[in-house]
Amino acid sequence: MRAALAALLALGIIGTSASPALARPAAAVPAPAPAPAQEEGTDGSGPVLVLAPRESVIRENTDLAFEVLLRNPGEDPVPGGRLELRISAAPLRDAAALDAAPPSATLRLAESTLGETAAEGEQLATVSVPQAELPPLSDAGVYVVEGSFVSDAGDAGKEVSLSGTTSLVWRSPGAAAGGTAGSGEGASAASPGLRLAVIVPIVLPSEIRTLPTRRQLEEIVPAWDELLTRARAQEATLAIDPRVIAGIRAYGADVPESASRFLTRLEQSTLPSFLLQFADADPAAQAALGYTSLLAPSSLDFVSRFGDFEPSTPSPTPRSGTPKPEDANGSEAAGGSSASDDAASGAQEGSGSTDATPGEEGEKGDDDAQDGTPSRPQLPSLDELLSWPQGLAAAWPANGAVDSETLALLRDSGLSTVVLGSGNVEGSASRGRIERSEALVTDDALGAAARAALAGATEPERAAGAAELSSRLALAASGGSDPVLLGLDRGAVADASEPAAVLDLLASLDWLSPAPVSALPEGDIELRAGGTDESRLELLRAAAARESSITELGAVLVHPEYLSGYQRARLLDLFATRYADAEAEFETVAAQFRERDSELLGGVRVISTEHTQLVGSSTRLPVQLRNALPFDALVTVEVAPSSAALAVEERRFADVAVAAESNDRLLVPVRSRVSSGESGIVVTVSAASGDPTVFTSTLPVTIRSSFETIALWVLGVLAALLLGFGTWRSVRRRAAGPGGAE
Structure with missing residues (x-):
């Protein structure tokens, strides 16, 4: 219930502070029946009340404080009114009670008055309950807190009734029964404790679509360093996006010092780790599309060309289970991505996404000679950039999307271990074997709560997620559960302002003890087949089909591999698991990707002019060339008259250089054979070798050479x-x- 309320909460806070009028604790009485919800709230368009404790665990001699957020997306203001907080009279028995209706027997905590909430606005209030005025909660455990708001009648004479729930841990789980709030009897000694294993992803922010720039690395590395430190304390397993490793190695000696130190620290870490698929692409979606091998990058030279490398570098041994960089099902198996990280142009694609830009490094386009003669050092190979020999041969598909085809694809790709969500299996064990694959099973409920604690856009949202995570872990500990596995959401960790905050929360819970994944006991589990949304598959299939058309245009570039590597990196980002969520608005992302593909398909072409007049018997006719690709092009231009009315003195122009995403003008000498009339020139643009031809068009020319005679x-x-x-x-x-x- 709290997860659903957190999902409804909008971004932003318009803060107003409430001054609570605290009431004395009352005896346990049934809670009054809530007033009917506002009619427009039934479809999620009405006001929403979110409630969260400032501290998810209430210890000895501690006051309670609650953050209350009232959001009003409607066009009419919500009148001010009375807010009442009540707490369940007894602790919950198990985690299932968290998802059930609030208990009927409650104790009153506090009352407060909220002011008017403006239309399309929010207000934040804090309600405090001093320790001396807490209800007599005798047993340690998890309690539900319900907030009820009833507005004044307002101008329309209509009341607004809202409710929200949260939970908190009263002392630690397993405390001796009969202890009181001020007794000083700690719970940790009596708690059976819970062993918790954690998978911590190290991934790039969603705004980076291929590889990061040096400036972006400097901004991201401090958060990665802190995350790695907290992961060591939790004995966690690391799930690493290969772009993190390749993005640092791609700059060679020019990489920021902080990024180089982080990579060294990561390589020397004793924590178990495995590589995600490049860009955290989803193997389940690829299996659903019928791929026979996992997609992999084809080249990263489009970024490593900006690095500084020694003349020769020994090639490290590729890690076990690394898929080969060949296309799945041929070159048609891959396509573009949603909002690409344009490592050559710096163009922005999609709302809020920015590209890794060489422009930020003081460069734009290729760094090679414009005369077509490449001049560059030997760049590292793909295996050198992606090598991670210490990694486990494991995969982590999108949560709940794995079926037998996915497992078969992973095994064929040399990946014998798969991470699944608990909703994707039958059974309660956190580790087992399914169809000849070893499976690690993360707890979906814990993962959702941790995601809310990280990804909440406001403090009440994050506090509500932290409270739910603490409550679920406390209930698991008091129930004597077997060790459980928590997989942190990759999208939430990528974009969180403080990705290590949830690990700090886990470290503060004294009833938890860290455990490595290898300590999880094996049990009997079976696969509960999942699936990938069909609309997402159709959009991915369409994007994949465009890849071959785009990569063919690389023939006109000084370095064709730049475009193929760039487009494949975009595709893999489009397959990212963060887009598998139903709330990810993948249709918008795919539309942005398709728009970028349309730009790339422009290739190198002639800009057509509507009115070109030839007023003399001979002149040099300008032909405008446009390079829509993010890398420098080297083309051959051939010109021929469309009729006998014109004569073209020079028909072939070889090695015409057109810079990345820019225009160039070519002057073609022509001579008219008639005094007036309509004609044109046929312009053909092809690769420097003459094949393939990428553009052919006729530019209309109006001949008015008689004007020259009359003028003379x-x-x-x-x-x-x-x-x-x-x-x-x-x-x-x-x-x-x-x-x-x-």
């Missing part, structure tokens, strides 16, 4: 008249003599 006659007549008039005037002056001027 007019000028001649005018010159003759001026000469004659001047001669006549001089003769008259001489004939008049000295006094003739007057």
Whole structure:
């Protein structure tokens, strides 16, 4: 219930502080029946009340404080009114009670008054309950807190009734029964404790679509360093996006010092780790599309060309289970991505996403000679950039999407271990074997709560997620559960302002003890087949089909591998598991990707002009070339007349350089054979070798060479008249003599 409320909560806070009028604790009585919810709230468009404790665990001699957020997305203001907080009279028995209706027997915690909430606005209030005024909660455990808000009648004479729930841990789980709030009897000694294993992803923010720039690395590395430190304390298993490793190695000696130190620290870490698929691409979606091998990057030279490398670098041994960089099902198996990280142009694609830009490094386009002669050092190979020999041969598909085809694809790709969500299996064990694959099973409920604690856009959202995570772990500990596995959401960790915050929370819970994944006991589990949304598959299939058309255009580039590597990196990002969530708005992402593909398909072409007139018998006709690709092009341009009315003196222009995403002008000498008429020139653009041809078009030309003859006659007549008039005037002056001027 709290997860659903957190999902409904909008971003932003318009803060107003409430001054609570605290009431004395009351005896346990049934909670009053809540007033009917506002009618428009039934479809999620009405006001929403979110409640969260400031501290998810209430210890000895601690006051309670709650953050209350009232959001009003409607067009009418919500009148002010009365807010009441009540707590369940007894602790919950198990985690299932967290998802059930609030208990009927409750104790009153506090009352407060909230002011009016403006239309399309929010207000934040804090309600405090001093320790001395807490209800007599005798047993340690997890309690539900319900907030009820009833507005005044307002101008329309209609009340607004809202409710929200949260939970908190009263002392630690397993405390001796009969202890009181101020007794000083700690719970940790009596708690059976819970062993918790954690998978911590190290991934790039969602705004980076291929590889990061040096500037972006400097911004991201501090958060990665802190995350790695907290992961060591939790004995966690690391799930690493290969772009993190390749993105640091791609700059060679030019990489920021902080990034180089982080990579060294990561390589020397004793924590177990495995590589995600490049860009955290989803193997389940690839299996659903019928791929026979996992997609992999084809080249990263489009970024590593900016690095500084030694003349020769020994090639490290690729890690076990690394898929080969060949296409799945041929070159048609991959396509573009949603909002690409354009490592060559710096163009922005999609709302809020920015590209890894060489422009930020003081460069744009290729760093090679414009005359077509490449000049660059030996760049590291793909295996050198992606090598991770210490990694486990494991995969982590999108949560709940794995079926037998996915497992078969992973095994065929050399990946014998798969991470699944608990909703994707039958059974309660956190480790087992399914169809000849070893399976690690993460707890979906814990993962959702941790995601809310990380990804909440406001403090109440994050506090609500932390409270739910603490409550579920406390209930698991008090129930004597077997060790459980928590997999942190990759999208939430990638974009969280403080990705290590949830690990700090786990470290503060004294009833938890860290455990490695290898300590999880094996049990009997069976696969509960999942699936990938069909609309997402159709969009991925369409994007994949466009890849071959785009990569063919690489023939006109100085380095064709730049475009193929760039497009494959975009595709893998489009397959990312973060887009598998139903709330990810994948249709919007795919539309942005398709728009970028349309730009790339422009390739190198001639900009057509509507009115080109030839007013002389011969001239140099300008032809505008446009390079829509993010890398420098080297093309051959051939020109031919469309009729006998024109003669083209030079028909072939070899090695014409057009910089990345820019225009260039070519002057074509032409001569007219008629005085007037309509004709044109046929312009063909092809690769420097002449094949393939990427563009052919006819530029219309209007011939008006007779205008030149008429203009010459007019000028001649005018010159003759001026000469004659001047001669006549001089003769008259001489004939008049000295006094003739007057």
